[in-house]
Amino acid sequence: NAGVTQTPKFQVLKTGQSMTLQCAQDMNHNSMYWYRQDPGMGLRLIYYSASEGTTDKGEVPNGYNVSRLNKREFSLRLESAAPSQTSVYFCASSVRAETQYFGPGTRLLVL
Amino acid sequence: TQLLEQSPQFLSIQEGENLTVYCNSSSVFSSLQWYRQEPGEGPVLLVTVVTGGEVKKLKRLTFQFGDARKDSSLHITAAQPGDTGLYLCAGGEGFKTIFGAGTRLFVKA
Numbered sequence: 054n055a056g057v058t059q060t061p062k063f064q065v066l067k068t069g070q071s072m073t074l075q076c077a078q079d080m081n082h083n084s085m086y087w088y089r090q091d092p093g094m095g096l097r098l099i100y101y102s103a104s105e106g107t108t109d110k111g112e113v114p115n116g117y118n119v120s121r122l123n124k125r126e127f128s129l130r131l132e133s134a135a136p137s138q139t140s141v142y143f144c145a146s147s148v149r150a151e152t153q154y155f156g157p158g159t160r161l162l163v164l
Numbered sequence: 165t166q167l168l169e170q171s172p173q174f175l176s177i178q179e180g181e182n183l184t185v186y187c188n189s190s191s192v193f194s195s196l197q198w199y200r201q202e203p204g205e206g207p208v209l210l211v212t213v214v215t216g217g218e219v220k221k222l223k224r225l226t227f228q229f230g231d232a233r234k235d236s237s238l239h240i241t242a243a244q245p246g247d248t249g250l251y252l253c254a255g256g257e258g259f260k261t262i263f264g265a266g267t268r269l270f271v272k273a
Binding site: 057084086088093094095096097098101103109111112143145150151152153154155156157158 | 168173195197204205206207208209212252254256258259260261262263264265266
């Protein structure tokens, strides 16, 4: 039982490059989330998927797209990376929004 | 727009001391959560408080939800080095959870 897994753990991109962050959970949770964490700002919700087949914008969705591939997997795509997207990205899953389980994070540096 | 403000931002104490950290808002929340995050890892849920005035205890940690459900506190008794970490409060409506910026606690042996 791995919980929430994220790949890759680290990534360096050049401005304008694209990439997809992968997230998978094995807890049979309906809901999944993507957050970014920046120094002094806590975690901010980018997108969430309340259930398989649905996705909705969070607080900071600009520059990102998501895909809920199936119940287990929720990916985050940066189409044209910008330095402002340098951050640590966390995926989470839950049965109820009040109890979220987080992955270990992806550290992204955009040059 | 709901906001959660946490104080202090940083706290460095000696092992054995007591401490309290705060999470405040001008908005009413149906529930608030406390998470702890260690370096290089994702946050881990400690507790959810739901009822105004509620007090929950988790070993040496005591969590309180304000009567008006706008604020919460976390009190640690006899802090240990293992308590070191970033403490985050969170809350929201539906799936749109917001997080405070956190209190970074360092407990020196």
